[in-house]
Amino acid sequence: MPLLQLNHVQRTYNANSTHPVTALKDINFTIENGEYVAIMGESGAGKSTLLNIIATLEQATGGQAILNGQDLGALTKDEAARYRREHLGFIFQHFNLLDSLSNRDNIYLPLVLAKMDPAVMERRLHPLMKRLRIEKIIDRFPSEVSGGQQQRVAIARALIAQPDLLLADEPTGALDSNTSAEILELFDDVNKNRQTILMVTHSAAAASHAKRTLFIKDGRIYHELFRGDLSMKKYQEEISDTMMTLTNGGE
Amino acid sequence: MLFFKLINFSFRRNGKVYGPYLLASSMLVAINYIFAAISVNHSLHQLPSSTATTAMINISANFILLVTFAFLLYVNRFLWQQRSSELGLYSMLGMTSHNLELLTIIEKCYLFIGSIICGLVTGVIFERLAFLGLGRLLKVHSLKQPWIEPTALMRTTLYMAGFFVILMVVDLVKLHRLNPNQLWHATVKTPRRHGWLFTIMGVLGIVLLAWAYYLTLTTKPRISAFSNFMTAVVLVVIGTYLLFIAGSVIILRFLQRRKKFYYRPRHFIAVSGMLQRMEQNGASLATICLLCSAVLVALFSSISLYAGIGDSVNRYVPKDVVMITNQPLAKQQQATVKQVVRNHHVKVFDQDSYQATTPQNGYWRGKRFINQGSLEHMTNDTTSSIIFVSSRDYRQLTGKPAQLNDHQALVYSPAKQHTGDINIAGHHYQAKKMHQLSFAFNPEHSIYAPAFVIVNHLPAGMPTMNVTAFRYRLNGSDHQHMQFENDLQAQLQLTNSQVTGRYNIRYLFNSLYGGLVFAGILISLALGITTTIVIYFKQISEGYADRYRFKTMQQVGLSERETTKSIHSQVLMVFMLPITGAVINLLFAAPAIKQIMTQLSFYNLPLMVTVAVSITLALLVIYLLIYGLTTRVYHQIVNNIS
Numbered sequence A: 001m002p003l004l005q006l007n008h009v010q011r012t013y014n015a016n017s018t019h020p021v022t023a024l025k026d027i028n029f030t031i032e033n034g035e036y037v038a039i040m041g042e043s044g045a046g047k048s049t050l051l052n053i054i055a056t057l058e059q060a061t062g063g064q065a066i067l068n069g070q071d072l073g074a075l076t077k078d079e080a081a082r083y084r085r086e087h088l089g090f091i092f093q094h095f096n097l098l099d100s101l102s103n104r105d106n107i108y109l110p111l112v113l114a115k116m117d118p119a120v121m122e123r124r125l126h127p128l129m130k131r132l133r134i135e136k137i138i139d140r141f142p143s144e145v146s147g148g149q150q151q152r153v154a155i156a157r158a159l160i161a162q163p164d165l166l167l168a169d170e171p172t173g174a175l176d177s178n179t180s181a182e183i184l185e186l187f188d189d190v191n192k193n194r195q196t197i198l199m200v201t202h203s204a205a206a207a208s209h210a211k212r213t214l215f216i217k218d219g220r221i222y223h224e225l226f227r228g229d230l231s232m233k234k235y236q237e238e239i240s241d242t243m244m245t246l247t248n249g250g251e
Numbered sequence B: 001m002l003f004f005k006l007i008n009f010s011f012r013r014n015g016k017v018y019g020p021y022l023l024a025s026s027m028l029v030a031i032n033y034i035f036a037a038i039s040v041n042h043s044l045h046q047l048p049s050s051t052a053t054t055a056m057i058n059i060s061a062n063f064i065l066l067v068t069f070a071f072l073l074y075v076n077r078f079l080w081q082q083r084s085s086e087l088g089l090y091s092m093l094g095m096t097s098h099n100l101e102l103l104t105i106i107e108k109c110y111l112f113i114g115s116i117i118c119g120l121v122t123g124v125i126f127e128r129l130a131f132l133g134l135g136r137l138l139k140v141h142s143l144k145q146p147w148i149e150p151t152a153l154m155r156t157t158l159y160m161a162g163f164f165v166i167l168m169v170v171d172l173v174k175l176h177r178l179n180p181n182q183l184w185h186a187t188v189k190t191p192r193r194h195g196w197l198f199t200i201m202g203v204l205g206i207v208l209l210a211w212a213y214y215l216t217l218t219t220k221p222r223i224s225a226f227s228n229f230m231t232a233v234v235l236v237v238i239g240t241y242l243l244f245i246a247g248s249v250i251i252l253r254f255l256q257r258r259k260k261f262y263y264r265p266r267h268f269i270a271v272s273g274m275l276q277r278m279e280q281n282g283a284s285l286a287t288i289c290l291l292c293s294a295v296l297v298a299l300f301s302s303i304s305l306y307a308g309i310g311d312s313v314n315r316y317v318p319k320d321v322v323m324i325t326n327q328p329l330a331k332q333q334q335a336t337v338k339q340v341v342r343n344h345h346v347k348v349f350d351q352d353s354y355q356a357t358t359p360q361n362g363y364w365r366g367k368r369f370i371n372q373g374s375l376e377h378m379t380n381d382t383t384s385s386i387i388f389v390s391s392r393d394y395r396q397l398t399g400k401p402a403q404l405n406d407h408q409a410l411v412y413s414p415a416k417q418h419t420g421d422i423n424i425a426g427h428h429y430q431a432k433k434m435h436q437l438s439f440a441f442n443p444e445h446s447i448y449a450p451a452f453v454i455v456n457h458l459p460a461g462m463p464t465m466n467v468t469a470f471r472y473r474l475n476g477s478d479h480q481h482m483q484f485e486n487d488l489q490a491q492l493q494l495t496n497s498q499v500t501g502r503y504n505i506r507y508l509f510n511s512l513y514g515g516l517v518f519a520g521i522l523i524s525l526a527l528g529i530t531t532t533i534v535i536y537f538k539q540i541s542e543g544y545a546d547r548y549r550f551k552t553m554q555q556v557g558l559s560e561r562e563t564t565k566s567i568h569s570q571v572l573m574v575f576m577l578p579i580t581g582a583v584i585n586l587l588f589a590a591p592a593i594k595q596i597m598t599q600l601s602f603y604n605l606p607l608m609v610t611v612a613v614s615i616t617l618a619l620l621v622i623y624l625l626i627y628g629l630t631t632r633v634y635h636q637i638v639n640n641i642s
Helices: A047-054 A077-087 A103-113 A118-131 A147-160 A177-192 A232-248 B002-013 B015-039 B050-092 B097-138 B150-177 B180-184 B196-217 B225-257 B265-307 B309-316 B331-343 B391-398 B478-492 B502-555 B560-599 B605-639
Strands: A004-013 A021-031 A036-040 A062-067 A088-091 A165-169 A197-201 A212-217 A220-226 B321-325 B347-357 B360-365 B368-373 B384-390 B408-412 B420-424 B427-433 B449-455 B464-473 B499-501
Touching (some): A021 A047, A047 A062, A047 A165, A077 A088, A103 A118, B015 B150, B196 B225, B196 B560, B265 B309, B265 B605, B321 B478, B427 B449, B478 B502, B502 B605
Parallel strands (some): A036 A212, A088 A165, B384 B449, B408 B427
Antiparallel strands (some): A004 A021, B321 B499, B408 B449, B420 B427
């Protein structure tokens, strides 16, 4: 059974007004356990809406989104919140760390909300800290460390709850190219440990790290690329070409 | 004009801020006007007690001016923070600094004109009401008030204009110092790390508060009681600031280190949120706490004093007139009294007369009374005075039996009680407590509470005095009563301290304490308005800051219900902190205030407790009301996430 399954997902805003806006028309795809999938598209193509629906922050107006056997459309708001903290991990473009919490407490946040025992939290943090190389900054505050380090902390926060699915929204959007490369390598590493990742991005370089890339345009899945045995560089070129045709309209 | 359009737009956009601000500043202008109008009132100056009343009104007027200025400065800083991004945007769009200056000047003029017009109109309307109230409190009917006092209008307008000019200069200087980039981006604050100095500050805060509370708890009714109290006030002010700024952070840090406690959802959000708040807002919470304390203490002491006037009058004159002479009234003096009584058509009854020792001032050391003699010999140790009355006179005056042997005494003392084996001026007595003594009073009107000691024989060698007291009836106004009492004193050629009449004393107390209550209420009102605005603006600015925090928390799995719950518990905690502090301050201030009241011949403890409890409850209700209203605004801001 696939981990995530989207069947004819639709999202229309202001459905009852004279100018309804359809962000998603008909989205169908599945993601298997352990996959690393990128979603690409231009601004306004519906990427964020799609991500929000999978993230339970919004609900589809048509079709079905099923994650691990759970129909996301059937959750109430409070259930959705609980579901988020138990099954999903988030990484944002602007990190979204709380400046009132130390890095350590930021990472603990989802576990604290899940009322976990502090000793367990510490046990879980220990290996993560090593893998993400944040031992030295763990007791500092987000505002005292660099952007790359903040994003590592954010990754740790997403992974500590051991989510079924890691959702990343432009994770390298606010970082310079060197730091971006480091973060993307971390993602590869995380995926090697059987963590399923779904990443939304603009950047062909970021998408080239994924094993599969979905292209979205005007609310539909427009194309799909598999990396297969291609080198990362070759794969990146292919992605760039596809984006180019996508932008220029038509094949 | 583009500038006026921009300003109008800005006022409308920031209505949540400007509305309450204008309301508060108008009310402060109104209170300023009321005080100014009363201090220039003619009819008040013609009252015999005008010096005391006007002095009190003038002091209060100056105090209110100070409060108004502090308020304007505080709000101005807040408005600046709110508007800086807007000014930054204008600057980015190409406005020169000259344009921005003009914009600032127009804004200030708007605010000035708005608050002065609304304020003066409200002031003129409510001044009549206030003046009526003052007349009631002073219990005089001869007060007249014109509709408008031009001098007061001028004075208030001038002061306010001066304040706004200062604010304008402050803003212009700030504008000069900033570049547009800074204006646009609010700076991100890094959490501060605190060294040992910070810990010392926190500890010092606790030490100062403990010291202040020790002072108030150990205050004795000596001359230094009032200065003692003022020292305590200064200590409390400094201590509260230190405690709120440093002490709270230290406590929260401690809680943070206790993992089992800290890593629970409610505590986690609350403690980290509080920590951030206290770092930024410790000072403003301390200010709220002190303002509430000031309101409580001012209302408590002035209302208790005013409510206790009846008691205090009884302490000065147990009947309607009391005369103290060295010898019993001579035949000639008795004839004079009869003459005056006839002239004023007065009916005298219930007259009696007895001999007692003059008040012996001194202090207690354990069970031993150290006698210093008359008032001229008093020192800072002096706390009480003792008056001996023979058991024969006691039986005669009260009709009650007093079976005493020569080593027994009955003691009546409204202040501190001393019973058992006591030693006064070399005499040992086995003292028994009396709960009531109808003729007890304070003959010298001194600040020392008199204790009456009934013994078989007055101690030898102690100077004595003769007390004559009577009640009288007169059909006429208060004024005629007072005239009779004054005439009696003049005809008998006795001094002011020898003859005391009930109507005169009551008039004195009314004008003194009435003015005090009046000033106390209006000052509390001004402080209350200021406190409300400080709280309100704090909530708004925190709402904007917390918005982003709660958004992130919801993204990582905090449900909406949990958000609401944690918002409430957090806001409530921050809210209850200052008011709890204020009530604690009142609790500790009360013993010292009680001692000071004792010096004013006020001993009614149940009345004081009633007053304290009712004003605390009233303040709590008002406070919770403000809490409810401001939390709603906070909620709107925080939940308006998308």
